[in-house]
Amino acid sequence: MKLLENIHAVRMLGKFQNYLLTIAANTCNNYFKKAKPIYTDLNTLDIADDTRSALERMIENENTAEVRKTLLSLPDYQKEVIILRFYHNLKIREIAKITKSNIPTVKSRLRQGLQKIERYLNDFKGGDNV
Secondary structure: OOOOOOHOOOOOOOOHHHHHHHHHHHHHHHHHHOOOOOOHHHHHOOOOOOOOHHHHHHHHHHHHHHHHHHHHHHHHHHHHHHHHHOOOOOOHHHHHHHHHHOOHHHHHHHHHHHHHHHHHHHHHHOOOOO
């Protein structure tokens, strides 16, 4: 919507995808700065397939929740890089363009963010292995 509202001011110099993701990243950052807690009605949750045991599903859900919680606890600049890299499968160079950072900075943010997640999950699981 932001792109369409401001189409008259658009000056595209690179890939459309990178331009659109830059707008999306900035919009998400602005949203989460003033975000409120999100509550989910248990009745609306999808029912997982029954091929896995209830214990396996519970462990997977708990792990997923902990990864999300850990990701949200990271500073915005590390969270943004990790989301673009692993959720959108972007390359380091593309992330650098979107975040207006240089490549070594993106690599550093990615490495430091992943190390923080790993440390947190090690503490969560009570061991040295993730």
